[in-house]
Amino acid sequence: MINMTNPVGPTPLDKPGLVGQPLDRIDGPLKVSGRATYAAEYHDEHPLYGFVVQAAISKGRLDEIDTTAAEKAPGVRLVLTYKNALKQGPRGTSGNPQLEGPSIDHHGQPIALVVADTFEQARAAAYLVKPRYAAEKGEYDMGSSLAKSFVPKSNNGVPADTASGDLTAAFTNAPVKVDVTYTTPPQTHAMMEPHATIAVWNGDSLTLYTANQMLMRGTDMVAGTLQIPKDKVRMVSSYIGGGFGGKLQVEADAILAAMAAKVLQKPVKVVLTRQQIFEITKHRTDTIQRVKLAAGRDGTLTAIGHESWSNNTPGDTFYESAAQATRSFYAAPNRMTAHRLVTLDLPHSSSMRAPGEAVGLLALECAMDELAAALNMDPIELRIKNEPQEDPEKGRPFSTRSFVPCLRKGAELFGWSKRNATPGQVKDGAWLVGMGMSGAIRGNPMLTAKASVTLDKNGIATVRSSMTDIGTGSYTILAQIAADMLSLPMARVRVALGDTAFPAAPGSGGSFGANSAGSAVYDACNVLRGKLLQAANLPPDSTFNNGNVTGLGRTVSLTDLVGPNGLEADGAADPGDSRKAFNQQSYGAHFAEVGVDRDTGEIRLRRMLGVFTAGRILNAKTARSQAIGGMTFGVGAALTEDLVIDKRFGGFVNHDLAEYHVAVHADIPAIDAVFLPELDDHSSAMKSKGIGELGICGAGAAVANAVYNATGVRIRDYPLTLDKVL
Numbered sequence: 094m095i096n097m098t099n100p101v102g103p104t105p106l107d108k109p110g111l112v113g114q115p116l117d118r119i120d121g122p123l124k125v126s127g128r129a130t131y132a133a134e135y136h137d138e139h140p141l142y143g144f145v146v147q148a149a150i151s152k153g154r155l156d157e158i159d160t161t162a163a164e165k166a167p168g169v170r171l172v173l174t175y176k177n178a179l180k181q182g183p184r185g186t187s188g189n190p191q192l193e194g195p196s197i198d199h200h201g202q203p204i205a206l207v208v209a210d211t212f213e214q215a216r217a218a219a220y221l222v223k224p225r226y227a228a229e230k231g232e233y234d235m236g237s238s239l240a241k242s243f244v245p246k247s248n249n250g251v252p253a254d255t256a257s258g259d260l261t262a263a264f265t266n267a268p269v270k271v272d273v274t275y276t277t278p279p280q281t282h283a284m285m286e287p288h289a290t291i292a293v294w295n296g297d298s299l300t301l302y303t304a305n306q307m308l309m310r311g312t313d314m315v316a317g318t319l320q321i322p323k324d325k326v327r328m329v330s331s332y333i334g335g336g337f338g339g340k341l342q343v344e345a346d347a348i349l350a351a352m353a354a355k356v357l358q359k360p361v362k363v364v365l366t367r368q369q370i371f372e373i374t375k376h377r378t379d380t381i382q383r384v385k386l387a388a389g390r391d392g393t394l395t396a397i398g399h400e401s402w403s404n405n406t407p408g409d410t411f412y413e414s415a416a417q418a419t420r421s422f423y424a425a426p427n428r429m430t431a432h433r434l435v436t437l438d439l440p441h442s443s444s445m446r447a448p449g450e451a452v453g454l455l456a457l458e459c460a461m462d463e464l465a466a467a468l469n470m471d472p473i474e475l476r477i478k479n480e481p482q483e484d485p486e487k488g489r490p491f492s493t494r495s496f497v498p499c500l501r502k503g504a505e506l507f508g509w510s511k512r513n514a515t516p517g518q519v520k521d522g523a524w525l526v527g528m529g530m531s532g533a534i535r536g537n538p539m540l541t542a543k544a545s546v547t548l549d550k551n552g553i554a555t556v557r558s559s560m561t562d563i564g565t566g567s568y569t570i571l572a573q574i575a576a577d578m579l580s581l582p583m584a585r586v587r588v589a590l591g592d593t594a595f596p597a598a599p600g601s602g603g604s605f606g607a608n609s610a611g612s613a614v615y616d617a618c619n620v621l622r623g624k625l626l627q628a629a630n631l632p633p634d635s636t637f638n639n640g641n642v643t644g645l646g647r648t649v650s651l652t653d654l655v656g657p658n659g660l661e662a663d664g665a666a667d668p669g670d671s672r673k674a675f676n677q678q679s680y681g682a683h684f685a686e687v688g689v690d691r692d693t694g695e696i697r698l699r700r701m702l703g704v705f706t707a708g709r710i711l712n713a714k715t716a717r718s719q720a721i722g723g724m725t726f727g728v729g730a731a732l733t734e735d736l737v738i739d740k741r742f743g744g745f746v747n748h749d750l751a752e753y754h755v756a757v758h759a760d761i762p763a764i765d766a767v768f769l770p771e772l773d774d775h776s777s778a779m780k781s782k783g784i785g786e787l788g789i790c791g792a793g794a795a796v797a798n799a800v801y802n803a804t805g806v807r808i809r810d811y812p813l814t815l816d817k818v819l
């Protein structure tokens with residue numbers, strides 16, 4: 094067991110090897126040839142098909158739901174409503190009950206599941222279900238409901254509010270200050286693969302072929318909802334077509350499929366349609382954020398305040414921790430952060446793509462730009478001037494902090510010195526051209542994880558863990574770690590993930606996946622090395638090299654040591670006290686150049702660069718891909734992504750990828766990401782830090798700051814669209 098309470102020290106990964114190399118994904122050929130099996134593709138189960146019927150009101154109750162016509166429709170086997178749904182556990186971190194009763198909390202809430210022999214029959218019959226509603230007036234607008242906001246319970250032990258010093262006095266007395274309010278709209282994950290599940294019961298054991306990022310928590314949630322023992326639930330998510338937080342939890346597809354399959358004693362498949370995903374699963378809440386910054390004339394910050402309001406469905410306590418990064422980013426003696434939650438009658442909001450930081454930095458990093466303008470100071474110099482030497486709230490040391498090197502390297506590579514600090518001066522034909530920058534910061538969490546590794550008689554090592562690969566490269570980096578730890582070539586390493594039959598890992602989310610599962614694999618390989626040395630009667634300082642181990646003047650082939658059944662080792666890793674002792678973050682700096690059409694206000698990204706540090710980079714290619722993917726989402730947050738609330742009737746107006754515009758290739762011209770070398774002895778066994786969510790953090794603010802530099806117009810309401818420029 095690896096415990097990160099103590100620093101890592103020298104490791105086999107310190108010498109040059111496969112870890113860090115820009116290797117292609119080992120699962121790439123399977124994916125591009127259609128041989129990677131996604132949740133909805135387990136055809137051999139011959140399932141029945143379920144189609145979800147959704148509520149057409151946003152608040153109220155079902156007076157009646159008439160299923161007679163649907164039940165008589167061709168091929169229909171079952172219509173599940175609250176009247177015949179199974180008894181379920183309560184809603185919460187271990188429960189996501191469906192069809193609980195006649196009450197309706199939000200638009201699009203599932204009110205029935207129609208199960209038939211074919212998908213088309215189920216869908217056709219779904220339109221024959223006749224609900225009669227008793228609708229009530231709901232509240233759908235956060236801005237007009239702020240008086241009802243309240244202090245939410247802490248998210249994962251992180252407090253909603255923090256304060257030190259005297260913000261009010263410092264702000265009042267400061268010679269230079271900004272007090273600005275930014276708003277961000279609701280956003281949706283928009284992963285490629287929809288939520289999908291095939292549920293199969295075998296006696297009292299349930300197997301779910303499903304698309305889920307966190308299988309350990311997933312089995313908790315399924316067991317808690319269906320009120321069955323956790324060890325009776327197996328979840329399989331071998332390949333996942335993107336998650337972005339939308340698959341952190343078990344959603345209605347899995348629970349409804351499981352209930353219907355139980356009733357019918359046959360496998361049932363439920364795939365949510367693209368339109369259904371928007372309201373049945375979760376989204377990111379809109380936020381209202383007020384940032385106060387005060388400084389001396391030399392740019393030294395004296396006060397930082399950041400308040401954020403977000404909203405959720407009645408009874409749902411998740412809030413967007415938008416001010417959390419502000420607690421670690423810049424030094425100032427007087428500080429305040431606060432989060433408030435508003436209950437609205439909208440679909441559930443939850444984690445999406447760097448929850449907290451992603452939208453928090455859209456406010457903080459633009460406010461810093463506004464302060465730099467007020468000070469007549471370069472925004473990079475303002476940040477360097479306020480670089481803290483330790484955690485500004487808690488006084489803990491940073492495990493490592495390489496923010497300033499990112500700023501300097503980025504400025505050099507991007508050509509920041511060519512920027513005209515006066516807005517609206519640079520023209521290129523019909524375009525006004527501007528440059529902007531922003532800082533990036535994202536926490537580096539780690540969770541307890543397990544893995545096993547087996548070396549067989551042919552010299553093939555197989556890693557197993559319930560870690561998932563949501564498209565990020567988990568299969569590949571875990572193979573690289575195992576290959577280096579065992580001194581084997583990549584061709585002799587297999588990786589099996591995404592199955593709760595394997596040793597338990599938390600999965601993919603919160604930038605903790607690689608460090609958590611990777612450390613468990615590292616540990617399993619270490620244990621296996623010990624077993625191999627014991628079998629060879631060799632001392633610990635023997636060297637592993639290309640399938641052999643050498644010591645005491647002897648070289649032994651590993652295949653001679655494992656025996657006919659192979660040799661297996663279990664590994665585990667735990668963060669220990671490392672997160673209490675050190676403030677651990679990944680860092681970066683974003684640089685963007687935009688053009689704004691002088692006549693139409695159209696905004697176009699022209700080029701973008703991110704420079705990051707995140708400890709040891711496990712695969713330069715997948716790391717870069719994740720970073721530019723995150724930056725692309727940042728461009729979307731700045732310019733296009735906008736889930737529009739229907740403030741008359743609740744629910745969302747746009748619910749497909751034509752009208753919810755995620756930035757696409759045509760929106761992203763030249764983009765690059767660079768990782769500076771760093772090792773963090775406190776972050777993980779590999780000395781690496783999380784990168785999954787780093788790329789989006791701050792990216793949109795750099796774009797917004799570039800729009801200001803191009804035009805002199807400061808837009809504080811995201812996304813920045815042409816109507817707001819003019």
Ligand code: MOS
Pocket residue numbers: 306336337338339341444445446447448601602603604
């Ligand atoms: Mo992430 S929002 O924890 O997938």
